[in-house]
Amino acid sequence: MPHKHSSSSSDPDSTTYTTLAAWAIAVSWALKAQGLNAEEVFASAGLNLVDFEQKPSSRIPINNMTQLWQTAMKATANPAFGLSVSEHVHAVHFKALGMLIESCQNLAQALEKIIAYHALVSDSVQLNLYHTPDKVGFSMRSVEGVNISPAAFDAFFSVIVKFCRNMMGNEDFVAKIDLMRPEPKSVKPWRAFFNSEVHFNCDDNCLWLYRSFLEKTSLHFDEKVQQMNENAVQDYLQDMNANTWVDKCKKHLIIGLNEESPSLTKIAEKLNVSERTLTRNLRAEGFSFNQILQQKKQDLACYYLLETDESMTNIALNLGFKDASNFNRAFQRWYSTTPTEFRQQKA
Numbered sequence: 001m002p003h004k005h006s007s008s009s010s011d012p013d014s015t016t017y018t019t020l021a022a023w024a025i026a027v028s029w030a031l032k033a034q035g036l037n038a039e040e041v042f043a044s045a046g047l048n049l050v051d052f053e054q055k056p057s058s059r060i061p062i063n064n065m066t067q068l069w070q071t072a073m074k075a076t077a078n079p080a081f082g083l084s085v086s087e088h089v090h091a092v093h094f095k096a097l098g099m100l101i102e103s104c105q106n107l108a109q110a111l112e113k114i115i116a117y118h119a120l121v122s123d124s125v126q127l128n129l130y131h132t133p134d135k136v137g138f139s140m141r142s143v144e145g146v147n148i149s150p151a152a153f154d155a156f157f158s159v160i161v162k163f164c165r166n167m168m169g170n171e172d173f174v175a176k177i178d179l180m181r182p183e184p185k186s187v188k189p190w191r192a193f194f195n196s197e198v199h200f201n202c203d204d205n206c207l208w209l210y211r212s213f214l215e216k217t218s219l220h221f222d223e224k225v226q227q228m229n230e231n232a233v234q235d236y237l238q239d240m241n242a243n244t245w246v247d248k249c250k251k252h253l254i255i256g257l258n259e260e261s262p263s264l265t266k267i268a269e270k271l272n273v274s275e276r277t278l279t280r281n282l283r284a285e286g287f288s289f290n291q292i293l294q295q296k297k298q299d300l301a302c303y304y305l306l307e308t309d310e311s312m313t314n315i316a317l318n319l320g321f322k323d324a325s326n327f328n329r330a331f332q333r334w335y336s337t338t339p340t341e342f343r344q345q346k347a
Helices: 022-033 037-046 048-055 062-076 081-088 091-102 107-120 150-168 188-194 223-240 245-252 263-272 273-283 288-307 313-319 324-336 339-346
Strands: 018-020 059-061 125-130 135-142 175-176 197-199 207-208
Touching: 018 022, 018 062, 018 091, 018 197, 018 313, 022 037, 022 048, 022 062, 022 081, 022 091, 022 150, 037 048, 037 062, 059 062, 062 081, 062 150, 081 150, 091 107, 091 223, 107 125, 107 150, 107 223, 125 288, 135 150, 150 188, 150 207, 175 188, 188 197, 188 273, 197 263, 197 339, 245 263, 245 273, 245 288, 263 273, 273 288, 288 313, 288 324, 313 339, 324 339
Parallel strands: 175 197
Antiparallel strands: 018 059, 125 135, 135 207, 175 207
């Protein structure tokens, strides 16, 4: 079973978290496509649709968006309403991030960009990648203390798959979907959309993709367009100051044989904050520094084992372990298998 982060007992103020108003506009189009009065549904959720139509690049508090999702599902009497919203979402709606994703070289790069810049779309979720020998899991869950509608997770995953299909054609790269939401009376809409197994009542929301598809070159890869879009995404994030403290820490976490061992003190110095402030901010996002550091080591361990021919000793030293035996014990604790067995499974 892939490793998953544990969460702290923090209770952040959900009003500080926002999502892009483009989601609300896509919801309105999905409602109209089903013959419903979108303005009335928005009003029932305490929102004014005109506000979003006039300013599609604005932000909406996540608790308001959650209320809108719930009201829309009730109005349509459709538990799978989130899947239908993906029909009305296009790359341009997510500002430069949508265009950046579709101009990436491959799916692996696209997933990395989504995780790096997801705050542009919503800063109320935590995203992670899990690794197995034949699959990669794209995990998404809400920041602890923040309530997000199951329809929002359906919509996010379906939009990601839609973008990936645009990149790769209609190949079946989805291995399975794990969802935390209770199992509905009919699972057909989910299985039909993703064309894969769908599991409900899970411990995490996770989109599992076959590793064999991750490195295939996208149909729309354009390096110059990609760089232009990435610059635009970075400018937007800088303007909204949406980078999370977890993201900031990860950018400064460098692990390697010739690198200075990362520590809370050193990372706090680089971010120009006190250790206490950094610890408090990370806790508000549901993480500790040690969790971030361990996840970084786990990700690197999977990369070295699956993508390189490095010896166990070299991998251990690169990750900051004293020797291969210490690395071996840690890896078994993380994944319930040895590094050698993990690498052999891929072969």
